[in-house]
Amino acid sequence: MLCTNLLTGNYIPNRYLHDRVVNRHCYVIAFVTLRRLLGYEGLEVINPDGGEEDAQEEAKKGRWKQEDRDSYWKMMHKYIGSDVTSMVTLPVIIFEPMTMLQRMAEILEYADLLNKADECNDPYLKMVYATSWAVSIYFAYQRTWKPFNPILGETFEMTNHEGISFISEQVSHHPPMSCGHAENEHFMYDVTSKLRTKYLGNSLDVYPVGRTRVTLKKTGEVLDLVPPPTKVNNLIFGRTWLDSPGEMVMSNLMTGDKAVLYFHPCGWFGSGRYEVDGYVYNKDEEPKLLMTGKWNSSLSYQPCDMEGEPLPGTELKEVWRVADVPENDKFQYTYFAHKLNSFDTAPQKLLSSDSRLRPDRCALEQGNLSKAGVEKTRLEERQRAEKNHREATKQEFTPKWFQLTGEITSTPWGDMEIYEYNGKYAEYRMEVEASPSAADIDDKNLDFNPWQFEESQIRGA
Template sequence: MSSEDQKQNGGFFASIASGFANFGFAVQKSVTGLIGYEGLEVINPDGGTDDAEAEALKGRWKDEERDSYWKIMQKYIGADITSVLTLPVFICEPMTNLQKMAEIMEYSHLLNLANECEDPYLRMVYASSWAISVYSAYQRTWKPFNPILGETYEMVNHGVTFIAEQVSHHPPMGAGHAENEHFVYDVTSKLKTKFLGNSVDIYPIGRTRVTLKKDGVVLDLVPPPTKANNLIFGRTWIDSSGEMIMTNLTTGDKVLLCFQPCGWFGAGRYEVDGYVYNAAEEPKLLMTGKWNESISYQPCDMEGEPLPGTELKEVWRVSDMPENDKFQYSYFAHKINSFETAPTNLLASDSRLRPDRCALQKGDLSKAGAEKSSLEEKQRAEKRNREQEGHQFTPRWFDPTSEVTTTPWGDLEVYEYNGKYSKHRAAANGLESVDEVGLRSKEFNPWQYSNLVTERGAM
């Protein structure tokens, strides 16, 4: 193939050839001149040549906050920090993990197309492009709030009905269900982390299933891990590298995509390359693009080379974004947070109603921090009340199953949607609606036991 052809295909074959045997690394600099931080690395994805100490101080932390936080964090190096720390609100975004779970529905039209597609391999292109699309939202460097046990998030007016619930606190686990006339989506999610000092590896322990209604095919998704760099020193940035595998459990077809790591001077950053294979593991279509921009596909031969006379066709492109948005939100992310697009008779457990989230959205960090602490105290009190009564927490919209699924990073107990939310929403829609002001004044309440005692320090 000519160099011009390689250029036209976005460096696809060069990326595949390098694979994962030739991992590149962004420029790393050790912060050795700051007392107490010797050996910590600041990684600049753009490969700049700025002084390491100057670069390290460009993050969002104030000096005194950085010092205090590092004294707490250094003892957790090498550990899973998913639920062992209380984090300051100034590193958070006004959204919870449950809402972030719903962001995968922004480009759900791709699943609609997959359902209607007659070509089994192009169907996998649509479906896997949908799975890739959510990474454009995952590049945000702000941390969402951890959901309170029993907290929910519901979305009904974006071409799909979505419900998510925090079904476990230790370990933190969320379950989600979405549906429209084309597909059913079910997920159980449990994150595992490894703190490395100035970065954290995030492993997506979960089970994701999509059922396309037209032919009844079931798709299974295994996503790649993610890494958050420069948590304390330097400007935080997100990278995802590894394999994404989507398997058609009905036919045996699958998609194998390689998320390339960020290399020197940003080389390879965001790049995704791979193939759609049939059940005999023969390549049928190649896929290439960037997870923050667009994905294209092209027919290929048995060697994975593009078929003569064919060309790359774009199947997904990220939507336009608001300019200078503080939290790097898309228009869809703003809708997720808005009371204007909330369903009528919103559940009292819905993430939109959290007082800490609302305060942070208004820019009141002091109130957001106080409200966050209050919610965490109430969660402890509710747990005490349940234990005193000898009761276990019972999710409302999802039921635990006996199924345990194995992932590359650990086992997962699977929860299944019990169908009760669909009945609730149908009934709630028939009631008198509440205006936006009424929704905003509704009190956040995910608790199963309401006689909460929230003295400071009570456990």
């Protein structure tokens, strides 16, 4: 099995790939040096899929017109170099009808890979399944519309998929932080998400300051995921596209085994885009299985020797492939993403704080941009009013389904406090399912209500 050299386009043996993964810093230095020698310093691929689409083509897809871009560029120019995670009000035209809480559930589309990891007795193949699951979400990251930032106290629930019960909640607004917990008979998935950004003008660097862990129930093994950062290119001018160059590391905290996958940066004329490869290592950092593929299509694995070369008599075996997707979908959603917006994946007696009920999200899904903008502004003003009321009355916001642990974890992009699932959601669901009136409630007619206070309380503050 061979891999592609990003500099020349030629093929190189796996042992060089192994060296590159282990010594990535040397590789990056060599890459930058060679670019300078060749005179390509600062060269940026505008659109790796071909010629750049003009503003009219972008507008046909629901994007803003050129005059909108010019106006927004003037407003955003002052924020260059800043973290714009929650300091900028964004126009509804750049959003998709989904929230970040739903995005946290989207990684569960291929949850069957975690089921297989739990059932697998081979420690290294177990890591292949779990790491492939972590890579699978990147197909959805090709979508360049932005999800809505959740309102403080907003939630999202999911059922009817792989036997999973999922709950997520917005636990902080400044800085924005979301928590999620999913569970079935095979695994638990727990995530505390906090993004840090750096605005660079026409691009945005996004750093995943957070913690994602999977607990396999058969053995109790805990898998810890550290994803690579993401870069949003052509944020305002040109065709927007995303790239996630760098390493993804999945570590087994019980055995010491780990998988290290290298996401290739998009090179000249789109070379290397989507490609990902690396190894599963034992606790002594010896390669046992190589992994290769493209994060937008499929991944395969193969046994390898100590040099990272495929073992004689073995062949690549596919472990994951992207499912069929709708053709010409306006928001480039998968079938699963559409289900997340529907009530087919909602439990009985949906929480009134659920993302599906957001009036701005619903209006955008129906194509009513004017109403979506008005509703988005109304929700944001109500959220600010609640914040002012809490500060005036010296009250703190307390999440319903998650709680602070007091633990601080380090990530490559900064430290963060950790929340944990408090178990109360499972108790609430048991009570709901035991209620004879639960099936009579029409969830679609519920008013969106994530609020901590009644409007009368705020007005009287």
